[in-house]
Amino acid sequence: xxxxxxxxxxxxxxxxxxxxxxxxxxxxxxxxxxxxxxxxxxxxxxxxxxxxxxxxxxxxxxxxxxxxxxxxxxxxxxxxxxxxxxxxxxxxxxxxxxxxxxxxxxxxxxxxxxxxxxxxxxxxxxxxxxxxxxxxxxxxxxxxxxxxxxxxxxxxxxxxxxxxxxxxxxxxxxxxxxxxxxxxxxxxxxxxxxxxxxxxxxxxxxxxxxxxxxxxxxxxxxxxxxxxxxxxxxxxxxxxxxxxxxxxxxxxxxxxxxxxxxx
Amino acid sequence: xxxxxxxxxxxxxxxxxxxxxxxxxxxxxxxxxxxxxxxxxxxxxxxxxxxxxxxxxxxxxxxxxxxxxxxxxxxxxxxxxxxxxxxxxxxxxxxxxxxxxxxxxxxxxxxxxxxxxxxxxxxxxxxxxxxxxxxxxxxxxxxxxxxxxxxxxxxxxxxxxxxxxxxxxxxxxxxxxxxxxxxxxxxxxxxxxxxxxxxxxxxxxxxxxxxxxxxxxxxxxxxxxxxxxxxxxxxxxxxxxxxxxxxxxxxxxxxxxxxxxxxxxxxx
Numbered sequence: 138x139x140x141x142x143x144x145x146x147x148x149x150x151x152x153x154x155x156x157x158x159x160x161x162x163x164x165x166x167x168x169x170x171x172x173x174x175x176x177x178x179x180x181x182x183x184x185x186x187x188x189x190x191x192x193x194x195x196x197x198x199x200x201x202x203x204x205x206x207x208x209x210x211x212x213x214x215x216x217x218x219x220x221x222x223x224x225x226x227x228x229x230x231x232x233x234x235x236x237x238x239x240x241x242x243x244x245x246x247x248x249x250x251x252x253x254x255x256x257x258x259x260x261x262x263x264x265x266x267x268x269x270x271x272x273x274x275x276x277x278x279x280x281x282x283x284x285x286x287x288x289x290x291x292x293x294x295x296x297x298x299x300x301x302x303x304x305x306x307x308x309x310x311x312x313x314x315x316x317x318x319x320x321x322x323x324x325x326x327x328x329x330x331x332x333x334x335x336x337x338x339x340x341x342x343x344x345x346x347x348x349x350x351x352x353x354x355x356x357x358x359x360x361x362x363x364x365x366x367x368x369x370x371x372x373x374x375x376x377x378x379x380x381x382x383x384x385x386x387x388x389x390x391x392x393x394x395x396x397x398x399x400x
Numbered sequence: 401x402x403x404x405x406x407x408x409x410x411x412x413x414x415x416x417x418x419x420x421x422x423x424x425x426x427x428x429x430x431x432x433x434x435x436x437x438x439x440x441x442x443x444x445x446x447x448x449x450x451x452x453x454x455x456x457x458x459x460x461x462x463x464x465x466x467x468x469x470x471x472x473x474x475x476x477x478x479x480x481x482x483x484x485x486x487x488x489x490x491x492x493x494x495x496x497x498x499x500x501x502x503x504x505x506x507x508x509x510x511x512x513x514x515x516x517x518x519x520x521x522x523x524x525x526x527x528x529x530x531x532x533x534x535x536x537x538x539x540x541x542x543x544x545x546x547x548x549x550x551x552x553x554x555x556x557x558x559x560x561x562x563x564x565x566x567x568x569x570x571x572x573x574x575x576x577x578x579x580x581x582x583x584x585x586x587x588x589x590x591x592x593x594x595x596x597x598x599x600x601x602x603x604x605x606x607x608x609x610x611x612x613x614x615x616x617x618x619x620x621x622x623x624x625x626x627x628x629x630x631x632x633x634x635x636x637x638x639x640x641x642x643x644x645x646x647x648x649x650x651x652x653x654x655x656x657x658x659x660x661x662x663x664x665x666x667x668x
Contacts, residue, residue: 153506156502156505156506157506160491160494160498160502163494163498164491164493164494167493167494167495167534168493232487233487233488233489234485234486234487234488234489235488235489235490235491237455237483237485237487237489238483238484238485238489238550238551239506240455241453241454241455241478241481241482241483242478242503242506242507243475243478243479243506243507243508244506396455399455400450400455400456
């Protein structure tokens with residue numbers, strides 16, 4: 138491909154991804170009930186699970202309170218839950234006929250993936266706002282500066298992107314809503330537990346530690362924790378790089394696979 | 401290829417393993433004509449349409465639209481066609497205007513013209529008073545019209561409609577057809593549609609093709625096809641049974657039936 142064609146393609150992908158993500162966000166504003174119901178889960182985790190376990194003081198959290206420790210974990214979890222069920226959307230759109238109509242337009246396949254990823258990311262950011270507000274209500278000290286917020290946005294968008302891509306791949310394999318729900322339920326909890334979201338990796342058995350190191354969710358938690366709690370950013374560039382690479386890779390695989398849902 | 405044909409299909413095949421869903425079919429669709437595509441469920445109609453609209457690569461043979469190959473020039477074909485699926489393809493959580501804007505932007509209509517084009521399409525379909533209403537408040541006929549609007553916002557040369565009137569009551573059905581015919585008259589758009597309604601095919605189309613078991617069982621004007629049965633007074637429905645040996649009411653897998661009923665319930 139010549140330079141010109143390549144840059145045209147990149148422009149097309151960018152433009153169409155933005156159009157699709159913007160349309161998805163518009164839908165969210167037409168009907169924000171989804172955001173409100175989604176707020177319940179992180180509030181329960183922080184308000185009940187977090188508060189209860191802080192009393193026990195059984196988990197080594199490196200000098201920070203347990204509430205501080207799990208706030209980034211709960212944020213990650215709620216972003217990942219949104220993203221992992223976002224793939225269900227394309228099955229829904231296929232059943233409706235919307236997906237076929239989009240696939241017949243001159244829209245790069247990659248844009249449909251990036252548009253969905255962006256839209257899941259924005260939903261994830263809404264969760265972040267809720268988690269931060271509730272954490273402030275509970276008096277959990279977080280580092281919230283313009284820089285830290287910008288880095289949170291970056292990590293949340295990348296993490297949401299990865300798990301949206303993963304869920305689109307699953308959707309393109311299982312093809313029906315019923316099977317997707319089953320698989321979604323089966324993988325979300327293990328992903329959550331095999332990460333540093335609610336306890337540090339160091340207290341896990343070694344086989345689970347190995348799993349946790351392969352789990353992109355761990356890098357999200359680690360990145361968010363270093364931004365919001367510890368302010369020791371030595372690990373942050375590698376967390377960010379790993380998330381960027383896996384998200385980039387999965388968006389390409391997903392762009393190749395999901396059109397198969399439609400036929 | 402005939403000079404006056406917009407769509408040219410030559411020996412088109414699609415095999416799924418052992419199943420020969422489309423088994424080497426050839427036909428032409430003339431510029432500006434109305435082409436009805438009939439056949440029992442499982443005859444290969446949907447598979448053929450999916451190949452023509454670039455959703456499914458053929459196993460063999462070729463199909464061109466306006467001289468562009470559906471497999472190798474897919475993105476050029478996509479700019480020349482519009483597609484209205486049988487299922488509901490508008491987004492209920494967006495307004496009518498937003499649904500059209502989405503398509504206008506995806507079809508690369510210059511940003512400054514998108515809104516004007518969307519308004520023009522709304523006016524053409526008689527939906528201008530409902531531009532800013534959420535589509536989930538629309539009736540079945542309005543939804544269908546808006547879906548057609550989404551597929552014509554870029555002024556395609558060919559419009560593909562998959563059972564455009566299934567689930568609609570007679571009044572809405574007539575209204576939808578008036579708009580389709582108006583589109584052909586004013587823009588010269590070629591209309592390619594599948595249907596199970598024989599009267600509809602008989603009244604609306606210039607050419608009818610009946611598909612059966614992956615092949616074109618017969619093709620011609622409605623009059624020619626009826627004449628081929630040897631019975632001077634045959635209806636198109638009788639001709640359909642003559643050429644396919646199937647009763648219309650029988651077919652359909654569980655999934656197809658579930659889908660079409662779901663569509664009917666939503667539209668109705």
